[in-house]
Amino acid sequence: MAKYLFKAKLNADGLKGLLDEGGTARREVVDRMVQSIGGQLESMYWAFGDDDVYVTVDLPGNASAAAMGLVVSAAGGVRTSTVVLLSPGEIDEAVRQKVEYRAPGA
Template identity: 70%
Template sequence: MSKYLFKSRLTPDGMKGLLSEGAKARREAVGRMVEDLGGRVEAMYWAFGDEDVYVTAELPGNTSAAAMGMVVSSVGGVRTTTVVLLSADEIDEAVRQEVHYRPPGG
């Protein structure tokens, strides 16, 4: 399974929903959504700053992560950014790959 970090900024409607339902209910809704996609939520945190919510999750792949981000953002309660997280093993595998690249003007 692949790991992702979803960074979300609540819209005014999203904040109203959070105030109405509470954080625990939103955590349960996110957990069900991720599980329905074949994944699991590792952690979900609310925060001060540029982003309001951070979710780390395991999902079957990029298409599941993209589907989740698109659907959640399309409803209008939050705006999401998805970050693909790589393990040390994945980075080591990338380092071992031979890449042929010519820089501009080179």
């Protein structure tokens, strides 16, 4: 499975829903959604700043992550962005790969 970070910004409708339902209820909704596409919810945190919610999940792959982001954003209460997360082992694998590249102007 691949790991993803979803960042969400709530709009006025999303904030109204949060005020009505609370954070724990929204976490349960997110957990069920992630399980429905074969994934596992790792964490969900509310935050101050540019983003209101940070969710980390394990999902079968990019298509599942795209489906989740599309469905959540299309519902209208939040706008999501998705970050693919890499483990230390995946970075080790990446740095062992030989990549041919020439910088612009070099």
